[in-house]
Amino acid sequence: MSVRLFAHMALTLLLLFAATAARADDEKVVNVYNWSDYVAKDTLEKFTRETGIKVRYDTYGDNEILDAKLMTGQSGYDVVFPSATPFFAQQIKAGIYRPLDRSKIPNAKGVDGDVMTSLTRADPGNLYGLPYMMSATGLGYNVDAINRRMPNAPVDSWRMLFDPAVVSRFKSCGVTLLDTPTEVVPAMLTFMGRDPLEQTPAALDTAMHALAPLRANYRYLNSDKYRSDLASGDTCLAHGYIGDLVQVRARARESKAANKPNIAIVIPKEGAMVNIDVMAIPADAPHPDAAHAFINFLLRPDIIADITNAVGYANAVNASLQYISPEIKNDPVIYPPADIKARLFSALPPAPPGFDRQRTRAWTKFRTDRQ
Numbered sequence: 383m384s385v386r387l388f389a390h391m392a393l394t395l396l397l398l399f400a401a402t403a404a405r406a407d408d409e410k411v412v413n414v415y416n417w418s419d420y421v422a423k424d425t426l427e428k429f430t431r432e433t434g435i436k437v438r439y440d441t442y443g444d445n446e447i448l449d450a451k452l453m454t455g456q457s458g459y460d461v462v463f464p465s466a467t468p469f470f471a472q473q474i475k476a477g478i479y480r481p482l483d484r485s486k487i488p489n490a491k492g493v494d495g496d497v498m499t500s501l502t503r504a505d506p507g508n509l510y511g512l513p514y515m516m517s518a519t520g521l522g523y524n525v526d527a528i529n530r531r532m533p534n535a536p537v538d539s540w541r542m543l544f545d546p547a548v549v550s551r552f553k554s555c556g557v558t559l560l561d562t563p564t565e566v567v568p569a570m571l572t573f574m575g576r577d578p579l580e581q582t583p584a585a586l587d588t589a590m591h592a593l594a595p596l597r598a599n600y601r602y603l604n605s606d607k608y609r610s611d612l613a614s615g616d617t618c619l620a621h622g623y624i625g626d627l628v629q630v631r632a633r634a635r636e637s638k639a640a641n642k643p644n645i646a647i648v649i650p651k652e653g654a655m656v657n658i659d660v661m662a663i664p665a666d667a668p669h670p671d672a673a674h675a676f677i678n679f680l681l682r683p684d685i686i687a688d689i690t691n692a693v694g695y696a697n698a699v700n701a702s703l704q705y706i707s708p709e710i711k712n713d714p715v716i717y718p719p720a721d722i723k724a725r726l727f728s729a730l731p732p733a734p735p736g737f738d739r740q741r742t743r744a745w746t747k748f749r750t751d752r753q
């Protein structure tokens with residue numbers, strides 16, 4: 383054998399070995415992209431301890447950011463958590479997910495059947511996603527700041543945000559909106575007594591026309607930052623995801639500050655949007671086995687109960703209820719009783735072609751238009 387040939391073979395072998403080692407090593411990692419403040423403190427650590435799989439964990443503040451990353455492809459993520467409607471539904475249509483292998487997710491058996499059925503509106507046949515957390519979108523407010531400015535404020539109503547005579551009273555203490563038309567437009571339509579799920583140019587126009595003159599009352603539009611500001615007393619009224627508001631309320635209660643805010647949370651009486659965030663695996667996920675293991679772990683009743691206890695969002699694993707603290711289980715804004723449930727609407731359907739762009743354009747204009 384010539385020296386050259388030998389060297390060549392040795393190099394090939396070495397490369398092969400290196401490639402296999404890298405692959406094996408790769409499977410010991412899972413790249414997760416999730417909403418901020420959406421796991422318990424020790425969730426990731428426990429997963430690594432039990433499986434030997436390391437978690438690389440990044441967070442985002444709204445669906446739009448996740449959507450932009452996923453739609454350009456090659457995100458490098460193995461598990462993501464989009465809201466079922468309209469985001470997950472549209473992403474499935476775009477073919478960006480990998481079907482889940484249920485044989486690798488035995489804990490999926492424990493997921494509530496009704497929740498699985500309601501997910502089929504986004505994911506026909508339940509092929510691509512399993513439910514993670516669920517919540518309504520509502521209002522959080524600083525009780526004293528609001529009372530001082532308007533003793534009989536209609537605190538259980540969307541009027542707090544959308545009635546010009548009401549919201550203008552709170553401008554001075556800081557009012558904020560979620561930075562997404564998929565939440566604000568349905569809320570405005572609800573306030574106006576219209577079908578919140580209507581996605582037509584006419585409905586969009588109506589909502590945006592009503593919103594435009596209100597813009598100056600909102601200090602900012604953001605789906606993340608409002609939490610620390612409401613908790614510290616820097617703002618007094620926030621449109622927000624209920625679980626996030628539950629965290630704000632807890633943080634404010636635990637604060638040592640002398641004038642710590644007393645935060646109340648409401649699901650407005652006119653009705654509110656509820657959404658399910660799902661766990662899904664992008665088609666080009668580099669570590670699909672680790673991704674399945676991670677999803678299966680999160681669906682374990684004790685693990686998902688820890689998460690619900692920590693983040694204030696309800697989950698869909700019925701056997702987890704036994705581990706959930708009574709305070710959370712009996713909180714009507716987290717696990718709403720039937721009469722509140724009846725006022726919740728879900729499933730903003732995937733937007734008709736072109737509508738999405740129109741909605742984004744109208745929203746960008748609204749966001750930047752300070753009047």
Ligand code: N2P
Nearest residue numbers: 417418419420623659
């Ligand atoms: C987590 C926010 C997720 C709620 N902090 C949006 N569905």
